[in-house]
Amino acid sequence: MRYNGLMNDLYAKLAALLGPKGHTTDAEIIAPHLKEWRGRYQGSTPFLAMPASTEEVAAMMRLCAQAGAAITTQGGNTGLVGGQIPQGEVLLSTKRMDRIRAIDAANDSLIAEAGAVLAVAQQTAADSGRRFPLSLASEGSATIGGLISTNAGGVHVMRYGMMREQVLGLEIVLADGRVMHGLKGLRKDNTGYDLKQLFIGAEGTLGIVTAANLRLVPIAAARELAVASVRSPSQALALLHRLKGATGAVSAFEMMNRLGVELTVKNVAGVRDRLPGAALLTLIEFEAAHGAGLREALEGALAAALEAGEIETALIAENSSQTRDFWALREAMSAGHKPEGAQVSHDISVPVSQTPAFLEQAEARMNRICPGVRIVAFGHMGDGNLHYTLIAPLGAAAAAFPAEALTQAVFETAAKLDGSISAEHGIGVARKGDLIRFKDPESLSLMRAIKRTLDPANLMNPRVLIE
Numbered sequence: 197m198r199y200n201g202l203m204n205d206l207y208a209k210l211a212a213l214l215g216p217k218g219h220t221t222d223a224e225i226i227a228p229h230l231k232e233w234r235g236r237y238q239g240s241t242p243f244l245a246m247p248a249s250t251e252e253v254a255a256m257m258r259l260c261a262q263a264g265a266a267i268t269t270q271g272g273n274t275g276l277v278g279g280q281i282p283q284g285e286v287l288l289s290t291k292r293m294d295r296i297r298a299i300d301a302a303n304d305s306l307i308a309e310a311g312a313v314l315a316v317a318q319q320t321a322a323d324s325g326r327r328f329p330l331s332l333a334s335e336g337s338a339t340i341g342g343l344i345s346t347n348a349g350g351v352h353v354m355r356y357g358m359m360r361e362q363v364l365g366l367e368i369v370l371a372d373g374r375v376m377h378g379l380k381g382l383r384k385d386n387t388g389y390d391l392k393q394l395f396i397g398a399e400g401t402l403g404i405v406t407a408a409n410l411r412l413v414p415i416a417a418a419r420e421l422a423v424a425s426v427r428s429p430s431q432a433l434a435l436l437h438r439l440k441g442a443t444g445a446v447s448a449f450e451m452m453n454r455l456g457v458e459l460t461v462k463n464v465a466g467v468r469d470r471l472p473g474a475a476l477l478t479l480i481e482f483e484a485a486h487g488a489g490l491r492e493a494l495e496g497a498l499a500a501a502l503e504a505g506e507i508e509t510a511l512i513a514e515n516s517s518q519t520r521d522f523w524a525l526r527e528a529m530s531a532g533h534k535p536e537g538a539q540v541s542h543d544i545s546v547p548v549s550q551t552p553a554f555l556e557q558a559e560a561r562m563n564r565i566c567p568g569v570r571i572v573a574f575g576h577m578g579d580g581n582l583h584y585t586l587i588a589p590l591g592a593a594a595a596a597f598p599a600e601a602l603t604q605a606v607f608e609t610a611a612k613l614d615g616s617i618s619a620e621h622g623i624g625v626a627r628k629g630d631l632i633r634f635k636d637p638e639s640l641s642l643m644r645a646i647k648r649t650l651d652p653a654n655l656m657n658p659r660v661l662i663e
């Protein structure tokens with residue numbers, strides 16, 4: 197094996213520490229780690245490290261700190277803002293740290309290593325008669341460490357919260373190789389600063405998550421799924437509150453606009469629009485510990501919503517194939533408009549009460565900046581998170597599409613409504629400039645102070661989130 201450049205000594209020491217299974221410099225093996233699935237980010241690294249234990253990660257960080265070498269951490273490589281793609285740093289993949297270390301069903305908790313895939317954690321919980329409630333389309337690849345580091349969301353946030361709410365404890369390797377042991381499965385612990393919170397959503401910039409203690413919930417025995425067509429975002433909001441009040445069981449409230457539905461049906465094979473013509477389509481999922489009364493409460497609430505003019509029509513899934521059918525449309529929405537030419541996407545959030553104002557104000561602004569712009573709006577209306585994509589007008593030249601002006605107008609509209617420029621995907625390398633423009637200056641200065649304290653030499657994901 198040959199190493200080039202100033203870091204030869206470090207790479208030799210890392211190779212000796214990690215052994216043949218724990219590292220590679222083979223470009224072919226490294227290649228899939230250097231690009232993300234959409235091809236938006238392409239990176240480089242001289243050295244891929246694949247430690248198998250917390251001790252190896254800690255020893256590795258000590259060597260990197262001594263050499264002043266930066267690292268990028270990568271889990272399942274499903275992140276959407278480029279934070280997991282190295283640009284010359286040592287790449288640390290958690291893929292060999294994928295064990296479920298323990299499950300404590302009586303405490304409703306399990307301990308998973310950082311590289312454990314979400315679907316495996318879900319299955320392990322299910323095998324013990326419990327449920328790990330985080331669920332998203334990338335669950336077959338996304339890892340516990342990545343989900344924690346991006347504070348991932350998904351479709352059940354309004355009922356169970358983001359990844360942050362699922363974390364009882366963390367084990368962290370710090371930039372200098374020290375280990376923070378915090379894996380206790382406690383619901384209550386008032387012994388000062390809740391340090392684990394710093395690392396959740398930190399995008400790998402403060403330390404490496406090596407394991408997590410995660411809370412589990414009971415398996416819901418009864419589920420219902422409905423789709424309803426509404427005329428306006430305000431009516432969708434009224435429907436959300438009616439259903440929450442009437443059933444106490446809403447676990448997901450998703451919305452899709454007409455153009456988004458039409459493009460998805462056109463571009464994605466096998467997807468059906470069950471309520472053609474709906475200006476806005478809402479998909480609502482319900483979960484309860486037992487079925488008694490849930491269906492009746494749902495039917496009663498939908499009938500009342502119809503009477504009040506909040507909905508035009510509604511369908512309740514009658515079997516699992518209809519349930520899959522309803523969800524298939526929602527899950528295909530991201531892919532549905534990709535083939536439609538020049539476009540720019542956003543992942544904003546506003547207070548739930550402001551979702552109608554956002555949709556109305558943003559539409560008017562977008563049309564002023566780019567007359568005829570095609571707007572696809574969909575997402576987790578129940579928690580205020582909307583995916584908002586702008587597509588060049590039909591027949592317009594891609595070069596003339598004012599993507600950046602539209603993006604700034606989307607962010608300004610959200611910010612004026614007390615919203616956030618990034619609800620789920622994070623900042624990564626993609627939105628660093630926007631973070632500085634839209635985040636409160638004191639919050640930014642505290643973030644920088646925390647970064648300098650925990651990682652004074654800027655070795656942890658150095659190009660990501662904040663400098």
Ligand SMILES: Cc1cc2nc3c(=O)[nH]c(=O)nc-3n(C[C@H](O)[C@H](O)[C@H](O)COP(=O)(O)OP(=O)(O)OC[C@H]3O[C@@H](n4cnc5c(N)ncnc54)[C@H](O)[C@@H]3O)c2cc1C
Nearest residue numbers: 271272273274275279339341342343345348349400405620
């Ligand atoms: C089809 C699809 C659907 C998605 N849907 C959603 C969704 O609904 N909601 C949502 O929130 N996200 C969604 N995502 C985004 C993505 O799945 C999440 O961001 C996920 O949490 C990333 O996990 P990962 O293991 O792939 O991390 P990676 O992509 O490998 O890394 C993401 C970030 O975390 C850091 N990191 C990874 N592991 C560690 C660790 N052990 N310690 C410290 N830092 C680490 C990386 O450096 C990087 O900055 C989706 C992605 C895809 C491709």
